[in-house]
Amino acid sequence: MATRLVEVQNLKKWFPIKGGVFGATIASVKAVDEVSFFINQGETLSLVGESGSGKTTTGRTMLKLLQPTGGKIIYKGKDITNLTPNQMRPLRRNMQIMFQDPYGSLNPRMPVGDIIQEPLDVHSIGTRKERRQAVATMMETVGLRPEYEKRYPHEFSGGQRQRIGVARALVINPELLVLDEPISALDVSIQSQIINLLQELQQRLDLTYLFIAHDLAVVRHMSDRVAVMYLGKIVETAENDELFDHPLHPYTQALLSAVPVPDPEVKRERIILQGDVPSPVNPPSGCHFRTRCPYAMPICKEQEPLVIEVAPGHTAACHLLTKK
Amino acid sequence: MAEKAIEAKKKGQKKSSEDYTYVGMVFHRLTRHKLAMVGAFMLIFILLFVFVGPLIWRANPNTQIEGLGGLFNPASRAHPLGTDDYGRDVLARMFFGGRISLFIGFISAISSTLVGALVGLVAGYYGGWSDNILMRFTDAMLSIPTFPLLIALASVLGKGVWQIILVIVVFGWMTDARLVRGLVLSLKEQEYVEAARAIGASANRIMWRHLFPNTLAVLIVSTTIGIGGAIIYEASISFLGFGVQAPFASWGNMLQNAQQFIWNSPRLIIYPGLAIFMTVLGFNFFGDGLRDAIDPKLKL
Numbered sequence: 001m002a003t004r005l006v007e008v009q010n011l012k013k014w015f016p017i018k019g020g021v022f023g024a025t026i027a028s029v030k031a032v033d034e035v036s037f038f039i040n041q042g043e044t045l046s047l048v049g050e051s052g053s054g055k056t057t058t059g060r061t062m063l064k065l066l067q068p069t070g071g072k073i074i075y076k077g078k079d080i081t082n083l084t085p086n087q088m089r090p091l092r093r094n095m096q097i098m099f100q101d102p103y104g105s106l107n108p109r110m111p112v113g114d115i116i117q118e119p120l121d122v123h124s125i126g127t128r129k130e131r132r133q134a135v136a137t138m139m140e141t142v143g144l145r146p147e148y149e150k151r152y153p154h155e156f157s158g159g160q161r162q163r164i165g166v167a168r169a170l171v172i173n174p175e176l177l178v179l180d181e182p183i184s185a186l187d188v189s190i191q192s193q194i195i196n197l198l199q200e201l202q203q204r205l206d207l208t209y210l211f212i213a214h215d216l217a218v219v220r221h222m223s224d225r226v227a228v229m230y231l232g233k234i235v236e237t238a239e240n241d242e243l244f245d246h247p248l249h250p251y252t253q254a255l256l257s258a259v260p261v262p263d264p265e266v267k268r269e270r271i272i273l274q275g276d277v278p279s280p281v282n283p284p285s286g287c288h289f290r291t292r293c294p295y296a297m298p299i300c301k302e303q304e305p306l307v308i309e310v311a312p313g314h315t316a317a318c319h320l321l322t323k324k
Numbered sequence: 325m326a327e328k329a330i331e332a333k334k335k336g337q338k339k340s341s342e343d344y345t346y347v348g349m350v351f352h353r354l355t356r357h358k359l360a361m362v363g364a365f366m367l368i369f370i371l372l373f374v375f376v377g378p379l380i381w382r383a384n385p386n387t388q389i390e391g392l393g394g395l396f397n398p399a400s401r402a403h404p405l406g407t408d409d410y411g412r413d414v415l416a417r418m419f420f421g422g423r424i425s426l427f428i429g430f431i432s433a434i435s436s437t438l439v440g441a442l443v444g445l446v447a448g449y450y451g452g453w454s455d456n457i458l459m460r461f462t463d464a465m466l467s468i469p470t471f472p473l474l475i476a477l478a479s480v481l482g483k484g485v486w487q488i489i490l491v492i493v494v495f496g497w498m499t500d501a502r503l504v505r506g507l508v509l510s511l512k513e514q515e516y517v518e519a520a521r522a523i524g525a526s527a528n529r530i531m532w533r534h535l536f537p538n539t540l541a542v543l544i545v546s547t548t549i550g551i552g553g554a555i556i557y558e559a560s561i562s563f564l565g566f567g568v569q570a571p572f573a574s575w576g577n578m579l580q581n582a583q584q585f586i587w588n589s590p591r592l593i594i595y596p597g598l599a600i601f602m603t604v605l606g607f608n609f610f611g612d613g614l615r616d617a618i619d620p621k622l623k624l
Contacts, residue, residue: 060518063522065518065521065522088524089524090524092522092523092524093524096522096523097519097522099515099518099519100515101515104514104515104516105515105516105518105519106516106519107516107520107533107534107537107538108538109537109538109540110533110534110537118520118523118525118533119523119524122523122524122525122526122529123524152346154346165519168519168523172523
């Protein structure tokens with residue numbers, strides 16, 4: 001059995017809304033609400049869901065870039081939930097993140113070589129010469145010419161900048177890499193380049209990915225397992241093919257039916273969801289999805305559905321499944 | 325004809341590729357800014373006057389001509405700008421007074437910008453109660469009427485160049501602190517700051533390696549304009565008699581000295597007054613242009 005690299009149990013991240021005369025907390029945005037999942041060593045877990053479902057917040061909270069409101073984060077069997085930033089520092093070598101925005105994620109006043117070298121500086125790895133060498137090697141690995149190290153980020157294209165982002169994340173040999181929509185801001189032709197690069201690097205460096213995305217075609221191509229998020233909760237988790245072939249949760253089914261099929265002959269049922277995602281400040285009672293669910297029943301309003309294991313490795317949270 | 329047009333276009337492109345670096349781009353825009361160029365020429369003139377002038381006109385600014393005949397001389401070949409009430413060469417005093425005024429202007433503007441940047445960085449980055457304390461302190465400093473306190477301070481600290489600089493810095497860092505705090509509040513939400521945190525960078529490193537360099541453009545503009553302000557400040561302090569002390573000249577104390585003779589020898593007030601006017605105007609024009617060149621959208 002594969003070893004678990006990281007496990008998240010009932011993770012919560014609520015953002016307080018301050019108001020009133022004394023700045024008291026009057027409500028909370030429940031961006032991530034009781035989320036549990038695990039990632040095995042060397043695999044890719046994809047986190048999908050529409051905008052505002054809490055995918056990004058989950059990724060950042062897992063890395064402790066945001067302090068969780070509740071729940072547990074277990075990294076290699078060690079509870080890291082309540083570590084201070086200073087205690088986290090040595091662990092940051094092993095877990096890195098790559099960002100969505102190729103423009104905002106690189107300091108515009110820093111030469112690219114310095115940007116990539118910074119993790120080595122922070123963790124005092126190697127001598128100055130070794131660091132320079134590591135940067136040059138890394139730049140070559142991600143397909144950038146090492147001569148470019150003196151250039152500034154604005155001199156690169158979006159795809160090249162994402163390569164710089166990859167290089168910065170990988171230069172200290174992390175085990176876990178959170179990919180926060182790494183391709184959403186790129187042209188389609190560049191997207192495939194970056195995806196191929198990420199897959200190649202994963203095999204070569206034995207990396208573990210948490211891949212956050214909303215492009216389901218890419219998710220199917222990339223992942224070993226997929227978790228579907230809706231309004232701060234994971235509604236379904238399964239192996240890649242299992243999820244795409246036998247989606248159980250109505251939300252997953254609706255999501256998958258929105259993926260275009262490149263064969264005009266194929267007729268299939270389109271599930272079109274009505275309305276908008278409810279506010280995470282005040283989510284619906286019971287099942288969060290019931291307001292838009294085509295199969296909503298009275299019980300959905302009263303009880304929150306439990307996560308049940310339908311098949312080995314395939315879990316979902318829906319009352320339809322409990323009834324059977 | 326067509327070939328010529330293509331040739332010209334190529335030339336234009338070559339020009340723009342030279343401007344590709346940030347500094348090159350700023351410089352290019354600066355040279356197109358008319359007011360900035362007027363300011364730059366005024367400043368170059370003043371700097372040449374103050375630093376090259378004494379090499380050409382080697383009179384001692386503190387030598388007094390003995391006898392009544394040496395006082396209040398009008399312009400002559402021996403004294404191009406005449407002599408003052410002690411019979412000292414006014415041109416030489418203008419040179420050396422200018423050096424002191426510019427020195428005080430530069431040092432105090434740069435120091436107050438640095439102090440302000442430090443306060444602004446800490447307040448903006450940490451936020452919360454440290455932000456509150458630092459910013460309320462800034463507000464309190466801004467609400468202090470400067471001149472009465474200045475006179476009190478001068479009597480405590482004593483009089484001299486470094487004391488003036490200290491006073492100008494103590495009363496001059498607040499606007500920069502507010503400016504930097506505001507910038508940092510928006511910069512710290514940028515993803516590259518989060519990336520630095522994900523790497524494990526310390527707060528110090530994030531502040532000085534990531535946030536500070538990104539406020540630098542604004543700080544340079546603010547310092548440039550601040551130099552003009554500091555020179556006026558020095559002149560005011562010296563004018564009140566708490567600044568640079570005789571026999572050393574500064575444009576401010578030359579003004580102060582000359583006010584008693586304003587009806588008899590108005591030129592003694594016109595020369596240093598004009599020099600201060602030109603310098604401050606030059607720095608303001610240049611700073612304005614620099615702001616437009618660095619970021620046309622910037623509000624300062």
